[in-house]
Amino acid sequence: MRISIDLERCEGHGRCYSLAPALVEPDDIGNGCVVGDGNVPPDQMDNARQAEANCPERAVILEEQD
Amino acid sequence: MSEHPPVRDWTTDFDHTDEAWAADPFPIWDELRRTCPVAHSDRYGGTWLPTRHEDVAAIAYDTENFTSRSVVVTNYRPPNIAPRGIAPPISSDPPFHAGARRILLPLMSPQVIAKWEPSTREYCESLVDDLRGRDVIDAAQEYAQHIPVRVIARLLGFPEDDADLFRGFVHHVLEQVTLPLEQRFLGMQDLFEYLRAQVQDHIQNPxxxxxxxxxxxxxDGEPVGMEHVGGTVALLLLAGIDTTWSAIGASIWHLAGNPGxxxxxxxxxELLPTAIEEFLRAYAPVTMARLVKHDMDWNGCPMKADDWILLSFPSANRDPAFFENADEVILDRQDNRHAAFxxxxxxxxxxxxxxxxxxxxLEVFLDAFPVFHLEDPSAVRWSGGQVRGPRALPLRIG
Known part of the structure; x- marks a missing residue:
């Protein structure tokens, strides 16, 4: 699974980096910024899903990979 | 216009300053969502009230048809100080808004705010220390309200002894919205004179x-100017106080009434961060406002230029079409795209x-007073208007 942030939609609520701090970090204005390449390790799957399910702007994107 | 008789029909004559709204707005919103999801009232010169999440979101995202020129519903329309408005960036529309917001956000980022946590905790602890040993306290008056006042004063670099003054300004601007124009204006003048003196002091003593x-x-390479500085500082002072006071108070009120x-x-x-999001959803304190930019038909509503929109994020947060069991407070709610902010x-x-x-x-309060109950549920008093929270909250802690 891959996580990414739609920067057109992100408004800096910060739910993603609170719920999945290993995957997303805040930039200088509080918007979400993916750490590394966005690949979600197995032990971070739940956090990634939480980050997606709590974004008020629907700016957190999860994509299944083959 | 300055008279506000009690509301008899919420679908055609709603008023967010009505006592019934302050005491318990949830049944009102539930009924409107079912029967009249975008209600209209002639009060305040024409006001619309969307109550469904879908409509609230659509208006929040639509800066073409709705302006943020004023975000506090009153009986008069503010002058159009384009592009910044009176308190940038909250009062600014695109494209000016983005630049004004870009200045402010790095000053309020999570990394910067984290530095304020130790002194905030210390202050909360000093407040509970003063309350220990009592049987009954007012958690709204003697605890919740002091915290944001102190924190905002420190952030802005204003005298901490001016707390009563700040509360007076906030009360005037956000709660006394039904006063005649002249009195509204005088109160605003006091606020801006105070801010002018504070800003002047910062110019001399950076x-x-x-x-x-x-x-x-x-x-764009130029200083933003004194009006912009004064407006943003006014925004932080006004928007940072009774909003947070309300959120803290409403959370404590919920826990006092729900011992489980x-x-x-x-x-x-470890559940507290999740529970806090649920308190924010269920008891969102802040209702925003917009002005309609031009006459239009909006989803069948005949909106006129300068009509108000009461943008009810609190009602959107209770919409059963958007949240499962929307009327229940579920401390460990997993999916919570609430719009409290x-x-x-x-x-x-x-x-x-x-x-x-x-x-x-909440951490400091629960640690100091693990057991507390409502002393007299009928003595709890909630503020009305666009910021709703407990203003009297007697608790038995002994």
Whole structure:
């Protein structure tokens, strides 16, 4: 699974980096910024899903990979 | 226009300053969502009230048809100080808004706010220390309200002894919205004179605080100007106080009335961040406002230029079409896209600060007073208007 942030939609609520701090970090204005390449390790799957399910702007994107 | 008789019909004559709304707005919103999801009232010169999440979100995202020129519903329309408005960036529309917000956000980022946590905790602890040993306290008056006042004063670099003054300004601007224009104007003048003196003091004695940072801020290579600095500082002072006071108070009120939830948080303290989001959803304190830009048909509603929109994020947060079991407070709610801090470009700039204050305030309170109950449920009093929270909250802690 891959996580990414739609920067057109992100408004800096910060739910993603609170719920999945290993995957997303805040930039200088509080918007979400993916750490590394966005690949979600197995032990971070739940956090990634939480980050997606709590974004008020629907700016957190999860994509299944083959 | 200045008379506000009690509301008899919420679908055609609603008024957010009505006592029934302040005491318990949830049945009103539930009924409107079912029967009249975008209600209209002639009060305040024409006001619309969307109550469904879908409609609230659509208006929050639509800066073409709705302006943020004023976000407090009153009987008069403010002058159009384009592009910044009276208190940038909350009063600014695109494209000016983005630049004004870009200045403010780094000053309120999670990383910056984290530095304020130890002193906030220390202050909360000093407040509970003063309350220990009592049988009954007022958690709204003697605890919740003091926290944001102190924190905002420190952030702005204003005298901490001016707390009563700040509360007076906030009360005037946000709650006394039905006063005649002349009295509204005089109160605003007092606020801006106070701010002028504070900003002047920062010009002469620059220091490491938000007011000095605003004075040093530039847009397009130019200083932002005194009106912009004064407006943003006014925004932080007004928007940062009774909003957070309300959120802290409403959370404590919920726990006082629901001992099972209080006991669960004591047993599972790691649940607090999730529970806080649920308190924010269920008891969102802030209703925003917009003005309609031009006459139009909006989803069948005949909107006129300068009609108000009461943008009810609190009602959106209770919409059963958007949230499962929307009327229940579920401490461990997993999916919670609540809109307590707004949606779109005007997302509350102080949300990271508010969340920090709310978490620290609840941690310190629960630690000091693990057992508390409502002393007299009928004595709890809620503020009406666009910021709703407990203003009297007697608790038995002994």
């Amino acid at each position: 220091r490491d605080d938000l007011t000095t940072a605003m004075l040093n801020a530039e847009m 939830d209080r006991e669960r948080l004591l047993a599972e303290p 707004g949606l779109g470009i005007h997302r509350c700039a102080g949300s990271h600060l508010a969340r920090m204050e709310l978490r620290v305030a």
